[in-house]
Amino acid sequence: MNVATESSGGGEGLLEAPLIIEYAFNRTTGPVIGAFVTGLRERRVLGIRSADGRVVCPPVEYDPQTGAPLEEMVEVGTAGTVTSWSWVSQVRDGQPLQTPHALALIQLDGADTSMLHVIDADGPEAVSTGARVRIRWAEEPTGAITDIACFELDGGAS
């Protein structure tokens, strides 16, 4: 953990100082998330089959219902359907798009659950539940969820 401080403010008012706390985590992925993000690096998307046969994407290590280890990873599509969304009008540091965009849940073709990501769109009126979207890949993949730069609307990328 890095803690950077600098003193500011004189006079008799309130003392304040900017404080930046940075956690430079170096995380192990484990075999399932590791395979998923390696797949993204190769521009392919993997889900995993749960005990009841549904495909969970992004994949989890253990069945959400029974806790049993899951083993069968399956490839799903790079296009899908918006299952929910909201509009991000105030963009914040670190977000994949630095212009107003949609935060969305997207069910990729072949998956039974939805993935959290963002959609590049001109405005909220351009987005709707049920809309078809496809992945826009990052130019320089690193093996992370951000290898998906964002999703774009089918037939109407902004």
Next chain:
Amino acid sequence: MTTEDRRDRSISTLPDGLWTQPTPSVPVDLGDDPVRRQVVPAAMRYNYSPGLASTRFLRGLAEKRFLGERCPETGEVYIPPRGVSPVSGLPTTEQVEVGPKATITSFCVVHIGFGVNAPPTPFVSALFLPDGAAVSLYGTMGEVPHDEVRIGMRVEPVWVDDDQLTESMENIRYWRPIDEPDVPAEQLKGHM
């Protein structure tokens, strides 16, 4: 540290039945360099304010003064003050100037420095009990060989130049010995 040293212990080395690690089958060729680790930086920016008591303390530091605050129940003076006595839980309201002379209550000879501001090693970090205070301040020793530092040693702060003073503990460059007899350790009981 080598890459080898940083490998996590395989879950398969845990006793049978304790934990089952998934060994997923993957339908596509992921190459021979699968991702095992991610560096995920997370920086957050705050606009920090120290509160009333610490503000008084920091303003005192800008004048090279140590302003502690007294517990209304026990009479002990806490520094740096947080606004509340840790013994009674009551607000501290009376400011008391303590020090600047102080006594070493504990110390450590540091051979591996961490962080960009660490002094050259070896150096001595120590707890300094300002005269009149119940608890110690943390700092580093200077102007003395590290093997001559001892508990009970009398010291004073060495401040930065006046034009460098701010509301910061960094006003104290380091502490140095003064020519006064050591305080016997038994007199430091309860403050170590």
Next chain:
Amino acid sequence: MRDVAIVSVAQSHHRRSAEELNEVEMIQPVIRAALDGVGASISDIDFTCSGSSDYLAGQAFSFVMTLDAVGAWPPIVESHVEMDGAWALYEAWLKIQTGAADTAFVYSYSKASPGDLPRVMSRMLDPYYAGPLWPDSVAYAGLQARAMLDAGVTTERQMAEVAHRNRESARTNPNAQVVGSPSVDELLAAPMLSDPLRVHDCPPISDGGVAVVLAAGDRAREWAERPAWIRGIDHRIDGHQIGARDLTTAPSVALAAQRAGVDGAFDVAEVHAPFSHQEQLVLDGLGVGNGVEVNPSGGALAANPMMAAGLIRLGEVATRIMDGSAGRGVAHATSGHLLQQNLVCVLEGGD
């Protein structure tokens, strides 16, 4: 089971920024007021448990600092949860159930104003799939609102009505931060903040805290004329991957309610629903229908100190039982995003 009651409650006057105070200065008067409420000192307390999160103010080991206000030296028996204080109360209740304590002190607080709370909240999410996207907590909540709107579980008007009713109720709550509301039509005419959420659908950012004293059996009767007995308490959690959850229901609320013995016969319900669309989900999960007064305090839409707003709900119900204005009530607290984890507590007056 031992009979355990809430016998004293105190909370701060919640506000957008307690910028002149550090966290211990902010919570000290609340801690003192709760102990003074039963004439107790910390030496009368067998177990202390707090709830807070260092991420909110960017203050490392903030909970250790605030223990100063309890008077933690000589050492006391204490614990801490990085969760809403309602879960700290659960731990304290459990400690009393074991017989290891007869009395307990519970407090929680946050000073979120130094940081960008909606961004800080993203650090609570899974660090592989969601964290790197830095979704802010308002847009994140918007995903749930949209799912409910699409499914017809709620409407924008119903959401505005919830916001209006809570903030109008807050007029009688001296600790509330957002008091009073424009008409529902005026609310609906306002622009979107994070479509489908308008400003009125979102909780305020609040600095503040709450403290509660628990006691078992005769000690509770000694300390309070009308103790608020905990008749049932339970907490349950839903899966963390929101894309694998049905966001239009809150199964963990229903299960916790069932386990806590919720039967619908209440004078008052205080539910912890930070976003307007969530109140209906919680009430449906609790099975609380018409005839029950919901959130007379204004709920989290009137003041939402993180880590405290859930315990405040328990405190609000307990306060009404202790002052005789309610006989039986249910309180709900949530933790995590989108009602992921939920605690339900049934409180009752009488012997």
